[in-house]
Amino acid sequence: MADDTGPSDDRSYRQLAIKIAERLDETDRKAVSAWAQNLLAIRATDASVKKKAMLALRMTASEKVVWPIAKMIAAEVKHLVWDDRGIPARIGMGAAAVAAVVLGGQSAGIAALGTAVGVPLWIVLGAGGAFAGVLIEELTKTRAQK
Secondary structure, three states: OOOOOOHHHHHHHHHHHHHHHHHOOHHHHHHHHHHHHHHHHHHHOOOOHHHHHHHHHHHHHHOOOHHHHHHHHHHHHHHHHHHOOOHHHHHHHHHHHHHHHHHHOHHHHHHHOOOOOHHHHHHHHOOHHHHHHHHHHHHHHHHHHO
16 A cells, blocks of 8 residues: 655644644543554554454453544544545555455454544554654643643
C-alpha cells in the first residue's frame, strides 16, 4: 500500500488531533492518550499482522472509556483518510483492507472496513501511526494548557 503520509497529511493529522483534544475532558484525554500509546507499542512489536490486529482490537474493546471516543475519532478519520482522498489513495487503502483479510483473517478485514474498530487497525497496521503520535502530542499540550 502506498503510504499517503506527507506534509499535507501532517497538517491534516494535527488539525484532527487538535479537534479531538479540544472535545475531550481531562479524564478522556488521559484515557485516549494511554490508548494511543498502547497502540503504538503494539505497532512496534515484531508480532504477526494477525496478532497485532487481535491485540489492538482486544485492547480497544476493553477500554470502556475509549470506545465511545474511538467512534468519534473514526468519523473524523474516515473524512481524513477516505473522503478527502483521490482514487489512487482509495485503491491503496482498499488493498490494505484486502491484505488484512488475507494476512489477518476475515475478522480483521471486516473490522478494518468497519467504523470505530477500524481506527486501532489503521494505527497499528497502516499509516495511522503518525496520527497517533500527533494525537498524543496534542492531548498532552491540551492538558498542559488547562
